[in-house]
Amino acid sequence: MLKIGTMSFCSCVHPLVPLLRPVIPKMGSPQLHTAARCAAKDYYEVLVLGGGTGGITMSARMKRKVGAGNVAVVEPHETHYYQPLWTLVGAGAKQLATSARPTASVIPSGVKWIKSTVQELDPDNSSILVIYRQRSLPKGGFNYPKIGSNYSVNTVEKTWKALQDFKEGNAIFTFPNTPVKCAWAPQKIMYLSEAYFRKTGKRAKANIIFNTSLGVIFGVQKYADALLEIIKSRNITVNYKYNLIEVRADKQEAVFENLDKPGETKVYQYGMLHVTPPMGPPDVLLNNVDKGTLQHKKYPNVFGIGDCTNLPTSKTAAAIAGQCAVLDKTISSVMKGQTSTKKYDGYTSCPLVTSYNRVILAEFDYNAQPLETFPIDQSKERLTMYHMKANMMPFLYWNGLLKGYWGGPAPIRKLLHLGLK
Known part of the structure; x- marks a missing residue:
């Protein structure tokens, strides 16, 4: 068994629970080891570990690909949070409740929600071990x-x-x-x-x-x-x-x-x-996810997306938007026995909030080169970008990304820049 890695805040403050949860769509013939009381099947064509941004996004896309009954999401928490909003919550500009929705409301209809925690991942046997208890957060x-x-x-x-x-x-x-x-x-x-x-x-x-x-x-x-x-x-x-x-x-x-x-x-x-606590990916994904295809380098039926991966780009919801479209193509190719030609370029975005009404919209790629959507200088503080961060992006998150319909702004960028990068 390969154990899921953990992260802790190393000081006299007690450890925080893991903040980067693994999100790993598993293809092929995995078995799901569960307690007898669980109503889940012991087999799913696609098993998504983690109901965070990447997990919910890919479960929506995989539902359309293989059918809802063939997809399961392992996620212990009852509430799903739009975490990018927490910058404004911590500054008193937004209420915490506005960042929250019931997990049941974001998991795609018909997809099995397994309310448990992944304890061990065994990629050699395409299986996982789950436990039916949640660890509380020692403060x-x-x-x-x-x-x-x-x-x-x-x-x-x-x-x-x-x-x-x-x-x-x-x-x-x-x-x-x-x-x-x-x-x-x-x-x-x-x-x-x-x-x-x-x-x-x-x-x-x-x-x-x-x-x-x-x-x-x-x-x-x-x-x-x-x-x-x-x-x-x-x-x-x-x-x-x-x-x-x-x-x-x-x-x-x-x-x-x-x-x-x-x-x-x-x-x-x-x-x-x-305090920003130390973080890190699970061992099985550490330095093992191809940065272009998002496929595991050793296990062809294991894939990574989002915060859990070793991808050398900033870990944001915008990055997941760019990754999910690529991963969708990768998995489709694997299912057909083909090699994927679609590559993730490392696109990520960071709305740098510099005051209560100004944002610098940073967008860049693996090479740390600007990859901006709008034909303006995005390094300038702008009120319009603040409203995009505070109001438009949450709407796009809940209604586009999590439903599997938003794959990043690349098409908009191409249009606004008249086809130029």
Whole structure:
């Protein structure tokens, strides 16, 4: 058996539950090992592990391909969340409830929902082992005030509470030494917090610090230049190659390691702390999913999409939109015994929220080159892009992507750019 990997926040705060859930459509002849009380069959032509964005999207597409009765989704949670909205929830601009819908309402009609957790994956035998219990989220240090995280439904509202309660001192935002979903979300809440402090008259007493394990502010130079200008104009301190290793919540201290000098640490006192926990993919998919076809390199009936994969691009809902259209073609080719010619180019999008009414819409590919949809300079802060982020994208998510009808903006880009990339 190959075990599903886990992720934890390594500090005195107790571990967080996995935040990157595996989403793996499995083709061929898999068997599903379940408890006797489960009404599920022991065989499905397509088995989707995880009912997140990628899982629901592909289950909708696979239903149309092989029929609803041949598709099952393994997902333990009763509620499905549109997580990109949590940036605005953490800043008090949206309510958490607006990001939530019952899982039953998003799973395609007729597709079997197996309400359990994948414990073990055995790709050699095309089978999985599931358990019928959910692990609760130990909140640990999040029970203390002044700490929040936009990366969990249990802690995102604590970010807003920490913002409201902030009086003075260091407001620290972290980026871990691992891949993370929506890698620029830690910056978004930082910019929104700075805007909130200005709006509420607290800015003069706030020292805003971004401690990132990375060596750059953004991986695409065009957008990095724009963000550095914003950082400079708003007097934000950025410390590169600093990784959070411990939180002493009772003392309101955060401990960071200098990655350029391993073993050297620095302790910061904080008046507010936004934590981005370390994350990672399950072992069976680590470095094993082809970045073009999204097919497993060893197991031809295993595929990856979304946050669980090792694809070298930012992990966003927009990336899943681009991936799902490619994966649909890949699976169709595999079913026909053919080799897929459709390749995923790494397209992803990150609406960089820089205030309560402005967004820089970053779009780029595997080569960290801009791949913009609109024939304008998207590195500029724009009100129109904010409304797209806050209002249009959620509608497109629920009514297009999850239903398997949205495969990314490539056709629109081609039209708006008159056929030019």
